[in-house]
Amino acid sequence: MEKFSRTRSLWLAFLLAIIVLGVFGYLLFTDGEHFKKQEIVDPPIELAEPELPLEIIEVDDSLPAQEEIRENEAEIFVENLAAEPTEAVRLTEGEDQFVRSDSVIALPSLEERVTTLEKLLDDEALADDTPVSVFFTEETREETTIQKMVESKEDHIAPVTIETESGETITAPLSELVKRDDIDKNQPVTEVRQEKKQIQTTVAELAKSDIAPQQEVTVVINHGNKEIALEELLAGEPIEKDSLLYLHRVTEADYQGLWGIIQSGLINKFRRGMRLEGMGPQSTLSVTIPADADEPLPDGLSSFLGKILNQKVTSSYVYNFRTEAMGRNPNLIFPGQQLIMIEFEADEIRDIYLYFAEHRAEEVKTFAISN
Template identity: 55%
Template sequence: MDRARTGSTIVAAILAVIVIFLFGYLLWSDAPPNRSELTVDPPIEVIEPDLPLEIIRSAEQELPDSDAIREREAAEFVDQLAGADDSTIIVNEYQDMFVRPDSIIALPELEQRTTTLKSLMDDKSLSADTPLTLRYTEEIREQTTLQQLETEEEDHIAPITIVTEQGETITAPLVELLQREDIDQSAPVTQIREQQQIKQIKASELADADIAEDQQMSVTISRGVQKLDIADLIDSDSADMQDSLFYLHRVTEEDIQGLWGIIQTGLIRNFRQGIRLQRNGTEQKVSVLIPADADEPLPDGLSSFLGLILHKKVSTSYVYNFNTHTMGHDPNLIHPGQELILIRFSAEELKDIYQFFAEQRSNDSQTFAIGR
């Protein structure tokens, strides 16, 4: 009896709990929402993009590679290697240059003479304004000591000439003089040096040139100007010439290596000197170094890149004698003070030279050869 009553009580309790839960659920579900909602009127329309999409890359991804940079630099370098000035271009000795095929050049008519300062001053054919270039060797005497020379001179093997306090003139390597016990290293001596001098003056300035009257010298006298049209000299009006530049060089006594050395030196100097370009508001120098031995063949028989170019240019050079007004092509016959060398380069050849040595520089390469 008690067990039946207890069971009924438990069932009633369970039912009561269920009823309470149901009642609570109904109350909670009817309550207003406690979160905020946003109603957009009119509703937003989602538009699908048209394909294909453009991919936007970063600035770093847009940078050109090194080959493209060198190619652009080469084009700019060659484009400005010859000036765009339409005026007459004066071609002096020791002033090589590149010119365009339509250029007008002016060659000062030069007379070469070996003489003395006094003879020049007595020459009645020279007007006061006649330009002169004087080349001579000057003897320079300086007071010093062997001790001081040991510190100042880098080369102790090369012979030097000194005059001791006793008047003895000695020519010997510095290292030998320093070992001599009969010469006081701290005693005064006179060092005698020979120095090459070049002066460009007018005839009226000879008296004030501070040169001994009996000084032997080589003199270049300018007797006027001869104008030449490149197009007339070498028929540069032809179509294949219009994309060319001409390297000009007046032959001097220093051109002992012939045409090969003239062209090589001209390329090295002009490419090293470079040009200046405006980039992003700043001036930047564009140049390239051509090694002095870049024309040498390698022991394994490979021909150098520059050597092939020089060989071709020597065999196709123009040699104009402005004294006889004749054009020649013999690279073995050049006369100092009389001739003008003209070497034709296409724009592509000059670009190739620039890019080749610019690439060698960037690769830090030690070889400048290509297969034969």
């Protein structure tokens, strides 16, 4: 009996296990079918990635390089440096110009006379407003002594002129007058000085001056401007047809001579540059030439600009429009009466522009020798 009861309990447990497994399998099966139906009815949304445009960057070989840009600038600079000759070019002091070799220039028509003030004012051909430059010597007399002159003058070698109380006129260095036994260093003497003077005025104003009527004077009379062709002025000179001429009227400020004239002229002209009409406010071509660009290089050789200046100094033309004479001596320049003419071939100006434009790109600001 006991054995039968144990057997029945085992069967009940087995049957219960079968029922649990059946229920679990049913639930599992029905849920899977549900999910499958949902996948069929409601498929998932697929996110599409946008197709971005493909940008290809290509190098434009047609754009000019910096070297080509500078070369184009140099060509334009040369072409516009001197205007086409349509009328006479007026040359004034302090306004240097580049002109073409076939240009006509206007220069002062000057006449020089050695005369007296009285004779000059009697010339009825001269209008009251005629400009004149008058050169004369003015005598001044001062009572003094040899001793006072020694104490007041630093230069004892330069000749001085004195008149003694006896009326004797003596011209000698002060160092010699001191040694003379026949002259008392403390006795009164009269020092006579001859001072060269120059005035620029008109005929009418000259009549009101303090110059004595019989005073001998040298007068340069300005009769206005006269026009002259450069080809006529430089007749027989080998000037290239496409060359430009740099023109400068000599002034008192040209104490550095022809070298300084050319150097400062080139520096100012290239730095000031030129405005290109119709190209906008920034369309100015210019390059900076350092003030020391003509100095020797550290190895002692001549600089680029120094070589050019040396060649131009020795090949320059010096025209005296007072005497109407042409010369080639760069050491003889006279303010107010001379015109400096220097030939530059187009390629030379182009090379100068390119040389300093390249150094501008390299930010070179000086050519000075540094230790």
